[in-house]
Amino acid sequence: MRGDLSPAARATPDHLNSEADGGLVLTLTSGKGGVGKTTTTANLGTALAMAGQRVIVVDADIGLRNLDIVMGLESRVVYNLVDVIEGRCSLHESLVRDKRANELY
Numbered sequence: 672m673r674g675d676l677s678p679a680a681r682a683t684p685d686h687l688n689s690e691a692d693g694g695l696v697l698t699l700t701s702g703k704g705g706v707g708k709t710t711t712t713a714n715l716g717t718a719l720a721m722a723g724q725r726v727i728v729v730d731a732d733i734g735l736r737n738l739d740i741v742m743g744l745e746s747r748v749v750y751n752l753v754d755v756i757e758g759r760c761s762l763h764e765s766l767v768r769d770k771r772a773n774e775l776y
Contacts, residue, residue: 704735713741720775727766727776742769 697715699708709730716728730738733753739745750765769775 709738709741712738716775717742717769717772720769720772723774725774726772739767744769 699712699715701708712728712730716726720726728738728742729752730736731752733751736751739748744767747767749767750760752765754760755762755765766776
């Protein structure tokens with residue numbers, strides 16, 4: 672992700688700042704390509720991590736994933752979602768920590 676986040680993307684809802692028992696799962700989906708799912712995911716994940724939340728973003732577009740590219744992590748990816756699903760690595764092994772936001776993977 673390059674550039675500053677918009678003020679709206681930096682805002683964190685109050686209910687996300689409280690202690691949670693297990694975590695929160697947000698899913699962004701659309702049947703149409705090019706509508707901003709990846710950009711929204713990168714911005715939302717970064718904003719939440721910068722607000723102190725631990726965040727894991729997952730690009731489930733197995734054939735055309737590009738979240739790693741949008742976030743500038745493509746050279747650090749060793750394993751992807753298919754590797755996790757097929758048992759070649761654990762979820763933990765597949766995580767890549769973002770160097771700009773310590774709580775973002």
